Amino acid sequence: MQSRRWGLCLIALAVARVPCDKRAMSKASPQFTCTACGATHRKWSGRCDACGGWNTIIEEAPLSAGPGARVAQGRQIALSTLADAEPPPPRAASGMAELDRVLGGGLVAASAILVGGDPGIGKSTLLLQAVASFASNNLKCFYISGEEAAAQVRLRAARLGLSSAPVHLGAETNLRDILSTLETERPDLVVIDSIQTMWLDTVDSAPGSVSQVRAAAHELVSFAKRRGVSVVLVGHVTKEGQIAGPRVVEHMVDTVLYFEGERGHQFRILRAVKNRFGPADEIGVFEMTGAGLAEVANPSALFLSERGTPAPGSVVFAGIEGTRPMLTEIQALVAPSPLGTPRRTVVGLDSARLSTILAVLEARCGIPFAGMDVFLNVAGGMRVHEPAADLAIACALLSAREDIALPMDTVVFGEISLSGALRPVNQTENRLKEAQKLGFCAAIAPRLAKPTAMDGFELKEMPDLTEVVGQVFGAG
Numbered sequence: 001m002q003s004r005r006w007g008l009c010l011i012a013l014a015v016a017r018v019p020c021d022k023r024a025m026s027k028a029s030p031q032f033t034c035t036a037c038g039a040t041h042r043k044w045s046g047r048c049d050a051c052g053g054w055n056t057i058i059e060e061a062p063l064s065a066g067p068g069a070r071v072a073q074g075r076q077i078a079l080s081t082l083a084d085a086e087p088p089p090p091r092a093a094s095g096m097a098e099l100d101r102v103l104g105g106g107l108v109a110a111s112a113i114l115v116g117g118d119p120g121i122g123k124s125t126l127l128l129q130a131v132a133s134f135a136s137n138n139l140k141c142f143y144i145s146g147e148e149a150a151a152q153v154r155l156r157a158a159r160l161g162l163s164s165a166p167v168h169l170g171a172e173t174n175l176r177d178i179l180s181t182l183e184t185e186r187p188d189l190v191v192i193d194s195i196q197t198m199w200l201d202t203v204d205s206a207p208g209s210v211s212q213v214r215a216a217a218h219e220l221v222s223f224a225k226r227r228g229v230s231v232v233l234v235g236h237v238t239k240e241g242q243i244a245g246p247r248v249v250e251h252m253v254d255t256v257l258y259f260e261g262e263r264g265h266q267f268r269i270l271r272a273v274k275n276r277f278g279p280a281d282e283i284g285v286f287e288m289t290g291a292g293l294a295e296v297a298n299p300s301a302l303f304l305s306e307r308g309t310p311a312p313g314s315v316v317f318a319g320i321e322g323t324r325p326m327l328t329e330i331q332a333l334v335a336p337s338p339l340g341t342p343r344r345t346v347v348g349l350d351s352a353r354l355s356t357i358l359a360v361l362e363a364r365c366g367i368p369f370a371g372m373d374v375f376l377n378v379a380g381g382m383r384v385h386e387p388a389a390d391l392a393i394a395c396a397l398l399s400a401r402e403d404i405a406l407p408m409d410t411v412v413f414g415e416i417s418l419s420g421a422l423r424p425v426n427q428t429e430n431r432l433k434e435a436q437k438l439g440f441c442a443a444i445a446p447r448l449a450k451p452t453a454m455d456g457f458e459l460k461e462m463p464d465l466t467e468v469v470g471q472v473f474g475a476g
């Protein structure tokens with residue numbers, strides 16, 4: 001009798017436990033995830049324990065079914081082989097050769113493009129001109145401005161001589177209204193200027209905040225894919241933190257273009273940093289004039305147009321930008337410094353690269369720059385990212401320091417390793433051909449893997465930096 005009662009008691013206890021566990025499962029607690037490393041945390045904190053990042057933890061809705069829950073049976077997806085023939089995507093050319101080149105040969109239908117750049121660099125001007133070109137090529141084009149009133153855009157169009165272009169102009173920031181209009185009108189191309197001014201009433205934060213920018217971009221990109229409309233989003237690069245920059249939407253779009261340039265210069269570079277439909281790193285060169293952006297078909301000639309007589313510190317670098325060769329002038333100035341820590345000022349190049357080259361010159365060639373201010377600059381507001389510019393930088397520094405001008409007809413390129421050796425670079429032949437085309441007849445370069453002979457062109461192949469110092473500058 002006694003043992004039966006104990007048994008009943010145990011069963012009752014076991015039954016009582018069940019609802020308790022179930023209750024715990026149904027009440028899922030919120031989850032906090034680090035946006036930098038993906039680690040999950042039970043509660044919010046200012047710093048992620050896993051990666052050490054500050055202000056990276058956000059709250060995320062918990063999974064409706066717990067992790068590991070069985071996913072309901074889905075349908076079979078269609079699989080194909082890599083060899084299946086795929087027609088190239090249909091493209092529309094704008095007629096602006098520099099823009100078409102950067103897009104990879106024209107605008108792909110139903111693509112989403114982001115054009116980023118500093119405020120005032122000329123994004124609205126570029127896109128108004130582009131949209132007018134596309135419209136003249138029989139594309140139905142919309143230009144929606146959230147920053148300027150329609151009258152202001154019209155004034156700009158008049159200044160650019162585009163008043164007669166068949167562009168549909170709108171001034172609106174409410175994305176719901178914009179999307180409804182686009183849904184009925186079904187244009188081929190729509191420009192949204194800028195994504196930071198757009199707002200969705202379903203998102204509870206101010207226009208320009210990360211969540212608004214992300215949600216607005218998501219809506220526009222999915223509209224582009226759903227309805228086969230190409231969408232161009234303009235995004236301002238802004239100071240960290242305050243307003244969401246274009247980086248927030250970079251991963252959502254097919255193509256990311258950056259419009260760069262120095263304020264004081266008239267040159268503007270449109271650079272493709274990501275392109276699902278063409279080569280990345282391709283650039284288009286424009287010149288900002290009183291009547292808008294003019295295309296620069298031969299940038300090398302323009303970048304070198306201001307060179308006069310041979311000057312110490314000036315060196316012509318034969319570079320490659322995207323798929324085309326481009327010559328730029330690198331200028332250096334070396335002067336005794338009155339400061340305890342001498343100045344190192346760099347414009348258009350990587351300052352870490354300058355420090356490395358100065359260190360190699362000092363350690364491997366015995367040429368010190370201590371106690372001297374060094375200024376380095378790429379003429380015309382161009383930016384050079386290639387390691388192949390190393391030798392041109394070193395030659396500019398040596399030329400400035402030794403007060404010896406290089407001959408006007410010589411170009412320089414080559415990568416410098418930490419040992420002081422010169423490494424060959426890619427597309428040597430293209431660099432040399434471009435130099436020859438522009439009237440240069442000598443080049444200082446690393447030793448080439450295969451001999452390249454060009455009529456009337458002298459190639460001075462150097463194994464290392466010491467050789468350059470000795471042979472070209474007679475120092476060391």
Ligand code: TYD
Binds near residue numbers: 121289
């Ligand atoms: P804008 O396209 O408004 O820049 P963003 O959209 O990137 O903010 O360009 C503004 C600058 O361009 C402004 O400083 C004036 C200059 N500009 C010209 O020099 N010529 C022109 O024909 C136009 C329309 C603008």
Ligand code: MG
Binds near residue numbers: 124125147
């Ligand atoms: Mg603008």
